[in-house]
Structure formats: structure tokens, C-alpha cells
Amino acid sequence: EKFDRPIIEKKxxxxxxxxxxxxxxxxxxxxxxxxxxxxxxxxxxxxxxxxGSVDSKAIANSVKKAKDAGIPVVAF
Known part of the structure; x- marks a missing residue:
């Protein structure tokens, strides 16, 4: 978090x-x-x-909802 967030926000x-x-x-x-x-x-x-998923299986339904709503998801 301390490393990723500033880099992501800057980009x-x-x-x-x-x-x-x-x-x-x-x-x-x-x-x-x-x-x-x-x-x-x-x-x-x-x-x-x-x-950055905590549990890829547990978040799958939410990712599908985002996709269905036309929201791109970038996972890292």
C-alpha cells in the first residue's frame, strides 16, 4: 500500500x-x-x-458485476 498507491495515483x-x-x-x-x-x-x-484482491474466488462475483456494468477492472 505504501509503495503501490503513490505510484498508481501518479500514473x-x-x-x-x-x-x-x-x-x-x-x-x-x-x-x-x-x-x-x-x-x-x-x-x-x-x-x-x-x-488487488484479497481472495480471487470471493471477489469474482463483484468483478462480474463490474463487467456487467461496463466498468473495466484491472487486477494486480
Whole structure:
């Protein structure tokens, strides 16, 4: 988090000319919390998700919801 986040935010700013708003959430290694956070972001109609999954199987349904909503998901 301390390493990834600044790099990701800097690159997003560069790619969007500083016009993107980054919304950050940390599930603290809890798969249920992460699913809720992703579902909230889908409801809020974010433009894209960058996701470091806690549990790839547990988050699969939320990723499908994002895809169905037309929201690209980048997993790392």
C-alpha cells in the first residue's frame, strides 16, 4: 500500500492530465469487506477499478458485476 498507491495515483494523474479522481479503499485483508467496497464503487458508477484482491474466488462475483456494468477492472 505504501509503495503501490503513490505510484498508481501518479500514473493515473499523468494519463488523465490530472483530471481523474482516485477513490481508495483498503479491506484490511477481509474478503467480505472488499466485496462490499467494490459493490459500493459499482453503485457509485466509478469509471474503472484497480483491484488487488484479497481472495480471487470471493471477489469474482463483484468483478462480474463490474463487467456487467461496463466498468473495466484491472487486477494486480
Amino acid at each position: 493515473i494523474s499523468e494519463l488523465t492530465g490530472g483530471k481523474a479522481e482516485v477513490t481508495y479503499a483498503n479491506a484490511k485483508q477481509d474478503a467480505n469487506t472488499q466485496a462490499q467496497q467494490v459493490d459500493t464503487m459499482i453503485t457509485n458508477k466509478v469509471d474503472a477499478l484497480i483491484l
